[in-house]
Amino acid sequence: MADSTPSTPPDEERRGNAVQRFYAAFESPPRRRALHLLLLAILVVTPWLASQYMTVILTNALLYVVLCLGLNVVVGYAGLLDLGYAAFFAVGAYTIGILTQQFGINFWAAIPFALAAAALAGVIIGGPTLRLRSDYLAIVTLGFGEIVRFSARNLEITGGASGLSHIPEPTLLGWYIDSAIDFYYVFAVLAVLAYIASQRLFDSRLGRAWRYVRHDEDAAEAMGINRVAVKLAAYITGAIFGALGGIFFAVNLGAISPESFSFQQSVLILLAVVLGGMGKIPGVILGAFIVVLGPELLRDFGTLRLLVFAVLLLLIMLFRPSGIWPEKRS
Amino acid sequence: MKKFVKLATVAAAVNLITATSAWAAEPIVIGMQAPTTGSEATYGQDMFNAISLAAEEINADGGLLGGRQIELVSGDTACDPQQSVNAASRLASQEVVGVVGGYCSGATQPTLKIYGDADIPFVIVAANSTQLIPANPGNAFMINSTGADQAKTAVDFFAGQDIDKLAIVNQGDAYSQDLADLTRDDWEKAGHTISAFEVVNKGEQDFSALVNSIRNSGAEAVFWTAYYADGGLLIRQLRQRGFQGIIAVGDGSNSPQLFDIAGRAAEGVYAFSNPTADFLPAAKTFISNYETAYDTAPGPYAPLAYDGMQLMAWAINKAGSTDADAIIQALASADGEAWLAGPISFTPQHTLARSNFVVLEGQDGKWIRYQP
Numbered sequence: 202m203a204d205s206t207p208s209t210p211p212d213e214e215r216r217g218n219a220v221q222r223f224y225a226a227f228e229s230p231p232r233r234r235a236l237h238l239l240l241l242a243i244l245v246v247t248p249w250l251a252s253q254y255m256t257v258i259l260t261n262a263l264l265y266v267v268l269c270l271g272l273n274v275v276v277g278y279a280g281l282l283d284l285g286y287a288a289f290f291a292v293g294a295y296t297i298g299i300l301t302q303q304f305g306i307n308f309w310a311a312i313p314f315a316l317a318a319a320a321l322a323g324v325i326i327g328g329p330t331l332r333l334r335s336d337y338l339a340i341v342t343l344g345f346g347e348i349v350r351f352s353a354r355n356l357e358i359t360g361g362a363s364g365l366s367h368i369p370e371p372t373l374l375g376w377y378i379d380s381a382i383d384f385y386y387v388f389a390v391l392a393v394l395a396y397i398a399s400q401r402l403f404d405s406r407l408g409r410a411w412r413y414v415r416h417d418e419d420a421a422e423a424m425g426i427n428r429v430a431v432k433l434a435a436y437i438t439g440a441i442f443g444a445l446g447g448i449f450f451a452v453n454l455g456a457i458s459p460e461s462f463s464f465q466q467s468v469l470i471l472l473a474v475v476l477g478g479m480g481k482i483p484g485v486i487l488g489a490f491i492v493v494l495g496p497e498l499l500r501d502f503g504t505l506r507l508l509v510f511a512v513l514l515l516l517i518m519l520f521r522p523s524g525i526w527p528e529k530r531s
Numbered sequence: 532m533k534k535f536v537k538l539a540t541v542a543a544a545v546n547l548i549t550a551t552s553a554w555a556a557e558p559i560v561i562g563m564q565a566p567t568t569g570s571e572a573t574y575g576q577d578m579f580n581a582i583s584l585a586a587e588e589i590n591a592d593g594g595l596l597g598g599r600q601i602e603l604v605s606g607d608t609a610c611d612p613q614q615s616v617n618a619a620s621r622l623a624s625q626e627v628v629g630v631v632g633g634y635c636s637g638a639t640q641p642t643l644k645i646y647g648d649a650d651i652p653f654v655i656v657a658a659n660s661t662q663l664i665p666a667n668p669g670n671a672f673m674i675n676s677t678g679a680d681q682a683k684t685a686v687d688f689f690a691g692q693d694i695d696k697l698a699i700v701n702q703g704d705a706y707s708q709d710l711a712d713l714t715r716d717d718w719e720k721a722g723h724t725i726s727a728f729e730v731v732n733k734g735e736q737d738f739s740a741l742v743n744s745i746r747n748s749g750a751e752a753v754f755w756t757a758y759y760a761d762g763g764l765l766i767r768q769l770r771q772r773g774f775q776g777i778i779a780v781g782d783g784s785n786s787p788q789l790f791d792i793a794g795r796a797a798e799g800v801y802a803f804s805n806p807t808a809d810f811l812p813a814a815k816t817f818i819s820n821y822e823t824a825y826d827t828a829p830g831p832y833a834p835l836a837y838d839g840m841q842l843m844a845w846a847i848n849k850a851g852s853t854d855a856d857a858i859i860q861a862l863a864s865a866d867g868e869a870w871l872a873g874p875i876s877f878t879p880q881h882t883l884a885r886s887n888f889v890v891l892e893g894q895d896g897k898w899i900r901y902q903p
Contacts, residue, residue, distance in 0.1 A: 252624040253620055253623060253624045253649075254617075254620045254621040254623070254624035254625075255624075256620075257616065257617060257620035257621075258617055258620075261613065261617065351732075354703050355703065355730070361703070361708055362703045362704045362705045362707075362708045363637070363660075363662055363705040363708065363709065364637070364705070366640060366662065366666060367665070367666070380648075381620070454612060454613070454616065454641050455641065455644060456612065456640055456641055456666075457612075458612065458637050458705060460611065460612070460637060460704070461611075461612055461613060497617060497621075500607065500618075500621065503567065503605070503607075504567045504572070504576065504607075506568070506607070507568050
């Protein structure tokens with residue numbers, strides 16, 4: 202992209218190809234506002250028009266939006282490759298499960314503890330890995346993810362391999378959150394919050410510091426950015442997003458087991474982020490929807506569905522190597 | 532992208548054709564739930580085959596409720612709780628009259644609530660963890676004996692072999708841990724000793740440390756409660772390092788493929804098994820029909836899956852309608868109805884009223900029924 206020949210008119214270069222022009226159409230604030238309102242309206246009315254099955258898989262997609270936006274902070278903004286993101290998801294889910302089911306603490310009162318536990322997990326993984334880069338960092342995070350899963354599998358308090366079941370459903374002002382539509386709206390609210398938070402973080406001072414660290418760590422430090430604090434902040438933010446997803450995942454399914462937080466789960470979330478376009482919020486959201494809805498919409502292919510889906514993913518990466526909606530290089 | 536559009540069109544067209552042809556017959560839609568992707572896909576496909584075979588036979592006999600044909604829709608759970616929730620919701624929104632299937636207890640458990648809320652009768656044919664019992668809202672019926680029954684069969688077997696020190700090895704997943712815990716408790720209650728109680732991780736290749744600790748513990752028998760892929764390796768290494776005692780494996784390891792992995796070491800190994808087709812006198816025609824239709828031998832859960840479909844059909848006929856409550860009542864009233872795997876009647880918790888486990892012995896590269 203960068204090595205365009207001098208003969209190309211600068212105007213042509215700026216406008217880019219058809220896809221880029223399409224995405225650029227959403228850059229202007231009024232259009233963006235209109236799009237937000239439209240998407241919000243679709244989000245609100247969908248469960249009343251769709252079948253219960255659609256509602257359930259959309260709920261799942263919205264959960265992944267939250268998780269992917271969280272991982273996007275770590276991988277996309279700060280450039281820290283994390284192969285164990287499901288660990289934060291697990292910490293949130295297990296903390297809420299243990300506190301509400303085994304200690305009988307109210308669900309809403311338990312949320313701060315779950316978030317604090319996830320933040321602590323973020324510090325634990327962030328601390329020792331601060332000096333590591335790229336491949337080495339990926340290996341350590343992979344190990345961390347497996348440690349969390351194996352601990353959950355072997356500890357008494359987490360219910361061992363069977364996990365925790367009969368996690369009580371939360372109530373809000375006397376209203377039981379238990380139907381598919383209730384959980385759809387819960388995850389819709391979470392996804393919108395995650396979107397707003399991601400957007401604000403991206404534009405913040407911290408967000409700029411993350412991008413600087415991603416581009417050149419040494420230069421960033423030379424310019425007075427506290428590398429340690431900034432990286433830790435990325436992990437903690439990502440952990441809190443993941444834990445939020447995990448908290449509501451646990452009460453939605455009512456049962457959690459270590460198998461839900463496998464390495465494959467981490468890879469799936471990372472896949473969605475990379476597929477959509479690292480660092481670009483709409484891209485990541487699109488990636489989350491594709492990764493969740495793709496295999497579901499292909500159920501008619503029967504046993505071939507995962508094969509077809511894999512081929513589709515390969516085609517996407519072939520034609521859009523930096524993601525479907527990549528971040529604009531400045 | 533064009534390719535995808537083309538594929539999608541084909542899929543949509545196929546859907547349309549099946550949908551229109553089905554309308555005319557006013558079918559009774561039954562859901563099948565099992566993993567057809569992922570590590571357990573073989574078992575799931577086997578269950579789908581057996582259920583389809585039963586449905587075809589019923590349809591050829593004139594269908595249900597005076598001529599209505601059974602139409603099957605499938606839900607792939609991938610043995611994963613999250614995906615099974617998706618599959619179950621999809622089946623529920625396709626307005627199935629009943630669901631037959633259920634493999635992998637962990638993945639079956641969250642679907643119970645969905646079918647309970649949607650008021651759909653569910654015949655669980657393979658999943659047999661005791662954890663399913665409290666999670667059952669009342670519409671599900673387990674026609675496979677639970678882990679508790681297998682533990683009892685195992686304890687009776689080991690006690691019959693004059694053994695006192697038993698080593699139990701599991702893989703730390705819900706199924707094998709459940710079975711290991713139950714066996715340990717029953718064994719100790721019977722006044723015997725557990726000399727080693729070990730957990731290994733799925734996919735481990737080298738069991739030398741484990742073999743040493745089993746040998747040092749003085750165990751007279753080893754009970755492997757998990758699946759055949761890793762079990763085969765463990766059996767091989769136990770025998771290679773000179774372990775002379777009895778080796779027995781749970782029903783996750785009674786696959787013929789254990790002999791491919793363990794080789795000669797699997798000779799004389801005992802296995803506890805659900806009633807697989809080879810050991811059921813009533814299943815002769817079933818085996819030949821299955822082999823004609825699918826070009827392969829029926830797997831371990833095929834007879835139970837076949838029975839599950841037959842039981843569901845029987846209950847719909849007995850209820851005289853597709854009303855869920857009437858079908859659930861009919862299922863609960865089952866009193867010794869028998870197809871392939873023996874008589875079916877239920878406890879008040881909707882579990883099978885008897886233990887259906889048999890003991891097998893490995894001989895000349897295949898399983899034969901063990902006669903003490």
